[in-house]
Amino acid sequence: MLLRAGKYLTQDYLHRVLQDRHPDELTLDLTDAQFVNPAGLVVLAVLLDMAAAEEWFTEVELPRSDDVQKYLSRMGLQELLDAAEAKCLLPQVRHHPPNLRFVPLQRFDSSHPAEDICDLVLARLDAWGDGILQGTLYNALIELGLNIEEHAQESGFVAAQCYKQQTVSLAVGDFGVGIHGSLAAAGHPFPTPADAIIKAVTTRLSAKEKDGGAGLPEIQRIFDRHKGRMTIVSGGESVRFRPGSAPRPSVSGYPSPGTFLFGELPWR
Numbered sequence: 001m002l003l004r005a006g007k008y009l010t011q012d013y014l015h016r017v018l019q020d021r022h023p024d025e026l027t028l029d030l031t032d033a034q035f036v037n038p039a040g041l042v043v044l045a046v047l048l049d050m051a052a053a054e055e056w057f058t059e060v061e062l063p064r065s066d067d068v069q070k071y072l073s074r075m076g077l078q079e080l081l082d083a084a085e086a087k088c089l090l091p092q093v094r095h096h097p098p099n100l101r102f103v104p105l106q107r108f109d110s111s112h113p114a115e116d117i118c119d120l121v122l123a124r125l126d127a128w129g130d131g132i133l134q135g136t137l138y139n140a141l142i143e144l145g146l147n148i149e150e151h152a153q154e155s156g157f158v159a160a161q162c163y164k165q166q167t168v169s170l171a172v173g174d175f176g177v178g179i180h181g182s183l184a185a186a187g188h189p190f191p192t193p194a195d196a197i198i199k200a201v202t203t204r205l206s207a208k209e210k211d212g213g214a215g216l217p218e219i220q221r222i223f224d225r226h227k228g229r230m231t232i233v234s235g236g237e238s239v240r241f242r243p244g245s246a247p248r249p250s251v252s253g254y255p256s257p258g259t260f261l262f263g264e265l266p267w268r
Contacts, residue, residue: 001026001047001056005033005063009040011171011231011262015238018043026051026058026084033063038159038171039262041075045105045157046258048080050175060086075159076105101162108174109155156258168265175258180235193235194249201232201241219261228265234258 002019009017009030021027026047033040051058060081063069072078073090081088156174163169177185179200180193190196201216216232223230224243231240240248 001051002029003027003044003047004029005031005036005040007032007034009033009036009044011037011039014040014043024054024056026056028058028060028086030063030068031061033068034065036068036071038161038169039260041072041077041105041159042157042171042173043260044072044077045080045159046173046175046260048077048084048086049155049157050258052080052083052085053175056084058084058086060088062088062090066091074104075102080105103158103160105157105159107155107157166266170263170265171260173258173260178234178259179232192249193237194239197232197234197237197239198247198249201239201247223263223265226265228263230261230263233260233262 002021003017004019005017005028006013028044028047036044048058050056063072069090070093074093078090081090156172156176158170158172160168160170176182178193180190180196183190183196183200188196188199190199201220204215204217220230220241222228223241227243229240229242231238236251238250240250242248
């Protein structure tokens with residue numbers, strides 16, 4: 001797997017930078033990266049976590065930008081670099097109070113269930129001072145965490161950040177079998193991954209007969225109710241969901257397995 005970042009490592013550019021190369025190697029070339037948002041960060045986390053689990057040879061070229069290196073360090077990427085034996089060191093950064101409006105990488109897995117992670121995230125959101133936003137993100141994260149527990153084979157990650165443009169960027173990802181694969185295994189095959197994504201979001205169809213939450217339909221309703229936008233990527237295809245518009249599928253170009261959800265919510 002090869003990821004060669006350009007100037008921007010965000011959800012709008014990821015399809016250009018990921019390539020399926022050697023099956024047992026991971027190369028992350030972040031040299032030119034000048035801006036990374038939670039979407040790019042979560043993709044990096046998932047790839048490094050997958051490399052560590054599969055014991056891939058991992059090589060990482062850090063960004064030339066000191067600011068980007070500090071951002072990756074502040075958001076908690078060093079632990080995953082170490083786990084993948086990437087042999088590179090991000091700069092140490094000072095501890096910052098939670099009112100800087102970002103949520104560093106948090107892991108969902110059997111040892112870190114969705115409710116516990118969401119409580120940690122909510123504690124940071126309390127400092128942001130927007131009760132509506134806190135409740136909205138908390139509900140979305142609970143559903144996203146439960147969805148990861150349903151579909152992921154190993155674990156998943158979440159990160160978030162509030163920008164001056166009054167937008168909260170939220171990203172969640174895992175390297176499980178993906179929505180298409182998990183639904184097919186449960187006896188619900190679909191022609192394409194995009195078809196599976198749309199069905200999973202627009203109905204209560206699930207890979208399990210019972211689960212702990214309302215799933216992707218509730219996540220979509222949360223984003224739609226608050227005029228947010230979300231994109232789900234799984235199985236090499238993506239679907240955009242926008243308020244008042246029909247789902248828009250496309251080929252994502254992401255060779256990574258698993259599922260990613262990238263969302264944006266207005267902040268007031």
